Amino acid sequence: MIRARDIADGAVGTMDLARITANVHRRNRRTSLRADDLLVVLIGRIGETAVAGPEHHDWNVARSVAVVRFTLAGLNHGIHIWIRWWLGTPSARDLLRVGSAGAEHATLPLADLKQLPVSVPPRHLRERILHTMDLAQRKAALNMKIADRATELADAHFGRFAKGHTRGDVHRSATTVADVGQVIVGSPQAGALDGGQALAWASPREVLNNRTVHLDRTAGITWARGDAACAPGTLLVAPRPGEVRTVAVTLPVVPGRGMLAVRTGSEADRMWLLHELRARSEELVVTAQGEQARAMSRKAFSKFPLSWPPEDVRERFARVAAPLHGRALAALRENRVLQELVVSEMTEQPTNKR
Structure with a gap:
């Protein structure tokens, strides 16, 4: 079972995951996961997202996580990618904070998430931006591999x-x-x-x-x-x-x-x-x-x-290790820039509220 705490930096953590019984899972089939489901944190770091992969098939989620499931047409048109990125934009974050105001711990009611307006540009612009997103995601994945290999x-x-x-x-x-x-x-x-x-x-x-x-x-x-x-x-x-x-x-x-x-x-x-x-x-x-x-x-x-x-041994090691850590950090910094680029592309285009 995936909890809000398991979702961080756009991914689902794999360590220390919670378990539920098969009976509990069967009673909550609506939140039984499929690949490409969007997971949205409702408590604490509201609006933090991750996408369920094939490895999460038939997992379940806690009440602190919402599951957004898309139609086949929505998947084909990249709406699932658009909404995931849009939830990270400043305008979306402002709306999420308004919806969670007054709670002792930041909490976004599921009903408010359902009614959250999404800014969607005309299709020809959306397809161009989705292409940019795809390039950014592929480059970001490569950068993560570079950081991992350097370490x-x-x-x-x-x-x-x-x-x-x-x-x-x-x-x-x-x-x-x-x-x-x-x-x-x-x-x-x-x-x-x-x-x-x-x-x-x-x-x-x-x-x-x-x-x-x-x-x-x-x-x-x-x-x-x-x-x-x-x-x-x-x-x-x-x-x-x-x-x-x-x-x-x-x-x-x-x-x-x-x-x-x-x-x-x-x-x-x-x-x-x-x-x-x-x-x-x-x-x-x-x-x-x-x-x-x-x-x-x-x-x-x-x-x-x-x-x-x-x-002298520690210093010789540092002369080898420091540049490798520097390369890993450069890859991570580039990923932050790519993220900012996509958000900027999304927010500077004419949109329709949906």
């Missing part, structure tokens, strides 16, 4: 550099996380604060579901003093049963409750620590705590022993 190459190089500095080596027993970085505890999301400012806030779920090793945006904000934000390059560490995920942030961000942030003094240290923590994800589970190990223990994590080779 895999960096991981492979790390394995080569780490050889000889693994289990049984004196460096591992002598060096801990606290020796090489400043460990910071995450904080809960907060509302308006006197003397504070709105800052990007990263939830553990965003870290766990992030599709790459780089977190370049967040859905949430929190109010805090400016010095509460961790600088770009900080590592965020979040647990779930059986795994601990580590990402590097590319923007100032306040880490959420349940996870930790680690600041290092140099790029060489940051690069080595990032890949060391990634390589030892399963071992790091022992540093998690709480119900189903969903929070990080600062004390246990700080004492976690590392494989930490001499400085």
Whole structure:
């Protein structure tokens, strides 16, 4: 069963999915999924979308997610693609916020979603824009592969550099996380604060579901003093049963409750620590705590022993890894530009309300 929390950055996360019984599924056949169904978040990050793929056939959804099913004609004319992109435009977001006003937690009633007007241009313009969308989506998919391969190459190089500095080596027993970085505890999301400012806030779920090793945006904000934000390059560490995920942030961000942030003094240290923590994800589970190990223990994590080779080894690795991470980041930045291009194309054309 797909919940609102499982939908992030236009995709359905594959980790830690909920399960329902066959009887519950049979009682909710209307929301039994088919390929190309549009999933829309109704609670929290309202308007966030994903498209069900063949792998989601006959799955179901929670009440926090709406299922928009299209006719064969709608699919043939690309209406499903149009609506998905349109829900990300500023005008659509404004309408969604109006529909959710007054709720303790942002909530969009299903009836309001059904009545939401959609701006649709004349067919000849729509087909041209859909062609642009198709090109953008294909380029974005290629960019994601580039980012993934660049990270895999960096991981492979790390394995080569780490050889000889693994289990049984004196460096591992002598060096801990606290020796090489400043460990910071995450904080809960907060509302308006006197003397504070709105800052990007990263939830553990965003870290766990992030599709790459780089977190370049967040859905949430929190109010805090400016010095509460961790600088770009900080590592965020979040647990779930059986795994601990580590990402590097590319923007100032306040880490959420349940996870930790680690600041290092140099790029060489940051690069080595990032890949060391990634390589030892399963071992790091022992540093998690709480119900189903969903929070990080600062004390246990700080004492976690590392494989930490001499400085010249770490620097040589950074000279190889940093350009690979730079290439991955360039691909992600291009995807943001492509997204903005499509939204601009959609909003600057004459449209009809439907």
